[in-house]
Amino acid sequence: MNSNSLNESSTDSSSSSSNSDDEGRELRVQQRNEVCLMIQHVMHEYIPPIIQAATQQRRRKSTEPRKDRGREEGHARLYNDYFAEVPVYPSSLFRRRFRMRKHVFERLLNAVTQHDPWFQQRQLSYGCASDACDEYVRISEASSRLALQKFTEGVINLFGDQYLRRPNIADMERLLRIGEERGFPGMIGSIDCMHWEWKNCPHAWKGQYQGREGVATLVLEAVADRDLWIWHSFFGMPGSCNDINVLHRSPVFEDVLEGRTPPVNFVVNGHHYTNGYYLTDGIYPRWASFVKSITSPQTRQDRLFAKHQEAARKDVERAFGVLQARFAIIKKPSLAWDTDILHNIMLACIIIHNMIVEDERETYQNNVNTNEFMNAGGNANEDTTEYRTDRIVDIGLYLSRRTEIEDQQTHLQLKNDLVEHIWNKFGNKENLGN
Known part of the structure; x- marks a missing residue:
């Protein structure tokens, strides 16, 4: 075989392979075009009826008449x-x-x-769920849930400044006069904490909010007087915190430290004091602003002091009891998921409670019977938080006032003076035995 024949055979084979590649390419293009035509056919023939049917079904549901609730x-x-x-x-x-x-x-x-x-009242354009509610x-x-949120926000915005205020000069004079009558000059109320169970607390937070009973709770710190008016409220601390943990985060002494409170001056057993105080239970620290009872009193003077202190300290406990008896939403475990909603509910209940106290103060002043509330008949505004960036008081004066509030020597001296004062005031009127 010569060289010319070999060249002819190689040329023929290369031309045949290129022809086969062209035919394969044309076949793939044809198949791709057929697939595109099939997709377009499906999109135009089948998808629109499905969308139309789903839209009509949704419209039928939205236009169903609302349930007649009478x-x-x-x-x-x-x-x-x-x-x-x-x-x-x-x-x-x-x-x-x-x-x-x-x-x-x-x-x-x-x-x-x-x-x-x-x-x-206005015409509603949406349907309502079929959940049963009160008769x-x-x-x-x-x-109902939305109405509760709107109502609490409205109560706080309209009445919060008046019924969540700190004592003014007239209020402070009345509180000091009541304290003097009860044997505690300079006493401006009693302080304690209350737990509110949070049933729908998120699982990730339950360890943080677990209270003494093994359930999630939120803590309310409050100061109340004899009339059960709540002068201070601090709500939202996790239930795992005790009263001291809440106290260290509480703004209860903020006005005192920043010099916004009316002046307090009183004399007990010949000693002059310039700061008011609260009656507390045994867990609170030995500060000049707190007066605690005497554990296991031995003398007649100590027993008389413990009796009067524990009786007066029950004001805040009575306030908690009346608050829970008046508002079943606080007495029962909370079903809300948001802490902001819980905060608004608590503040609104305290405001309404103080409104009732103001209206009925002279009728039940020192004799409130909470049994009348038990088992009684019957089954988005903007954030109003104030932010202050200016320094209210000189830092040195601020620290000196804090030192006065937390002074333990003043606490012991005030407590001893009160023991003598109460014995001189009530000792001859009561028989405490030997």
Whole structure:
């Protein structure tokens, strides 16, 4: 075979391979075009009917008529029972059901409804869930939850400045006068903590919020006087904190340290003092601002002092008891998930509690019976937190006042003076035995 024949055969083989590559490429392009045509056919023929059917189903659900809860009948029943000119139930039963007198209730109602248009009656354009609610409320669970949030925010914004205030000069004079009458000159209230169970606490936080009973709780620190008015409230600390942990984070002495409180001057057993004090239980530290009882008193003077101190210190315990008895939402475990909602609920309840105290102070001043509340009949505004960046007081004066508040020697001297004062004031009137 010569060289010319070899060249011809190689040329023929190369041309045949290129032809086969071209044919494969054309075949792949044809297959790709067929797939694209098939996808377009499916998109145009099958997808639009599916979307249309789903849209129609969604529209049918949204246009279903709302469940008739008989709101008009419920409103008429509630109005005739308590708010008509001649109501079915008298004012005493109104207070028993709503925990306040009628004019206080109407003051809250009118103020909140005028402040927030959410409470004003209008035509609704959305459906309501079918959750059962109270026989008087006649609204769904979701609407009840939203109404609670709106109501607490309205109460705090409208009445917080007046009923969550610190004592002014007139208030301080009255508190000091009451303390003097009870044998404790300079006493401005009693302080303690209360736990509120948090049923829906997130699992990741349960260890942090676990309280003494093994359940998640939040702590309320409060100061109350004899009339059960709550002068100071600090809420939201985890239940794992004890009273001392809460105290070190509390702003209870903030006004004193920054010089915004009215002056306090009193004399006990010949010694002059310039700072008021709170009555506490045994867990609190030995500070000049706290007066504790005497553990296992031995002498008659000590027993008399312990008796009066423990009786007066129960003011804050009574305030907690009345607060829980008045508001079942605080007495029962909380179902909310957000700590901000819990904070607003607690503050709103304290505000309403103080409003009731102001209205009924002269009627039950030192004789509150919480049994009347037990088992009684019946089943987004902007953040208003104030931020201060200016220095209220000189740092040296601030530290000197803190030293006065936490001074243990003054604590011991004040306690001894109070023991002598109470013995001189009440010792001849009471028989304590030997």
